[in-house]
Amino acid sequence: MGSKQHSLVISPIGDLHADGELLERVRREIREVFGYETDLLPLIDEKDLCLDPVRKQYHSTPILETLAIICPPEAVKVLAITKVDLFIPILTHVYGEAQLGGRACILSTYRFAERGSPGTEAFRCRLAKEAIHELGHTFNLRHCRDAACVMHYCRSISEVDRKSNHFCRTCAVLVEDEMRRSLQSDGVGF
Ligand SMILES: [Zn+2]
Ligand SMILES: [Zn+2]
16 A cells, blocks of 8 residues: 555645645644645635625535545545635634545634734644644544543634644544544555
8 A cells, every 4th residue: 555545635725835834834743643644736726615795704514525526536535724714604613624534624724813923833833733623523533522632622712722733542542443444444455
């Protein structure tokens, strides 16, 4: 099994592909936590995202459906990163959204740019944590009550700042089991 076969796709939307420092940070943390190499592959244009005319925000769920369809079949997961403000109908906004146990997740930089300007260490740190968090959902993890666990659900930026960038012991065991299962179901015999 080549590493290519099990790489994870990061799909920057709009001019985010130019933020090399942010992307490099997210890639490094994904490699450290999940052990996957990542490929940068812009799959969607910002102009193709559908603006909600009333809320002036973007509904994340349809974007996930598109990503899951258009991402290369050999990709384990796809994580899109966008600058636009995302929402799901029951919430005022979301930092990101993921398909639970599915392939696609998305992350928005919009809310993290509120306090501490983009380009700061704090900004990149928040984004890396939420990237791990959303990918954790695609590996079937639910929210964790441990406030230090990266799977903790945060309602505010200060809560994001307080949690760590890694899984608690329980979540770490669950994600390892899930990764093992997904390798087996690929029919890979090694
Ligand atoms: Zn979550
Ligand atoms: Zn946890």
